[in-house]
Amino acid sequence: MSTLNTLQIAELAEHLENAELQAFEVTKITDDFPDMDYQDAFDIQWAIRRRKEARGTKIVGMKMGLTSWAKMSQMGVAQPCYGFLADYFSVPDGGAIVYDELIHPKIEAELAFVTKADLKGPGCHIGDVLAATDFVVPALEVIDSRYKDFKFDLKSVIADNSSSSRFITGGRARPVHELDLKTLGVVMEINGQVVQTGAGAAVLGHPAASVAMLANMLAERGEYLPAGSFVMVGAITAAVQVNKGDSFSVRYQGLGSISGRVE
Ligand code: 0L1
Numbered sequence: 001m002s003t004l005n006t007l008q009i010a011e012l013a014e015h016l017e018n019a020e021l022q023a024f025e026v027t028k029i030t031d032d033f034p035d036m037d038y039q040d041a042f043d044i045q046w047a048i049r050r051r052k053e054a055r056g057t058k059i060v061g062m063k064m065g066l067t068s069w070a071k072m073s074q075m076g077v078a079q080p081c082y083g084f085l086a087d088y089f090s091v092p093d094g095g096a097i098v099y100d101e102l103i104h105p106k107i108e109a110e111l112a113f114v115t116k117a118d119l120k121g122p123g124c125h126i127g128d129v130l131a132a133t134d135f136v137v138p139a140l141e142v143i144d145s146r147y148k149d150f151k152f153d154l155k156s157v158i159a160d161n162s163s164s165s166r167f168i169t170g171g172r173a174r175p176v177h178e179l180d181l182k183t184l185g186v187v188m189e190i191n192g193q194v195v196q197t198g199a200g201a202a203v204l205g206h207p208a209a210s211v212a213m214l215a216n217m218l219a220e221r222g223e224y225l226p227a228g229s230f231v232m233v234g235a236i237t238a239a240v241q242v243n244k245g246d247s248f249s250v251r252y253q254g255l256g257s258i259s260g261r262v263e
């Protein structure tokens with residue numbers, strides 16, 4: 001079911017996409033549309049995606065968000081969400097995040113799965129994901145909620161493409177059977193100081209569970225993850241605010257590291 005009409009979906013997509021592209025904060029959209037539901041929220045996100053595709057932007061991957069119990073409780077939400085990754089979100093390993101293009105960026109240590117077979121829900125599970133995975137590679141997400149002070153509810157955040165803004169991938173790709181994804185450790189440093197540590201199990205108990213959940217959520221809209229998909233599974237660490245002039249690096253057990261700076 002949905003509560004918003006086609007025009008309202010289109011206007012909210014334009015509003016939130018403008019906030020992303022021009023880097024300005026907005027209030028959460030449920031303040032003005034308290035009755036909107038999850039279908040409306042995803043309709044807005046998919047409308048933003050279609051706006052970008054119509055301008056020639058390529059969608060290069062998907063991300064899961066709010067996949068740790070700690071993060072869900074920190075943000076006051078009860079379930080994970082997903083978003084899409086556009087081509088211009090990608091920053092090379094060792095490269096710079098341009099602060100002025102963003103509002104209040106935070107970084108998260110993540111892993112990405114790259115698939116070699118289609119994944120379709122409903123009923124997709126960890127076993128399906130492991131069988132369909134070509135390799136796992138380190139990823140770092142830059143989230144940048146368009147909502148003032150990162151204050152939102154789940155519907156507002158879904159409509160805002162789950163705060164997606166930039167990502168870096170790098171380090172060393174390895175086949176999934178060589179990794180113990182639950183105990184895989186990460187260490188995040190900012191300006192040479194350790195600020196976060198974590199292990200893969202922070203992501204829904206097992207990072208592959210996140211990819212399975214994405215396939216199942218996409219199935220609700222008749223969508224699926226085609227072979228060759230790049231999927232970031234959600235944060236292993238808490239999100240950490242970064243500022244102009246910061247440098248950061250994340251070390252991944254057995255997978256090398258990713259680094260970058262904010263300018
Ligand atoms: O990637 C994430 O886990 C974040 C999803 C959106 C919530 C937020 O902006 O913190």
Ligand code: MG
Nearest residue numbers: 108141234235
């Ligand atoms: Mg994330």
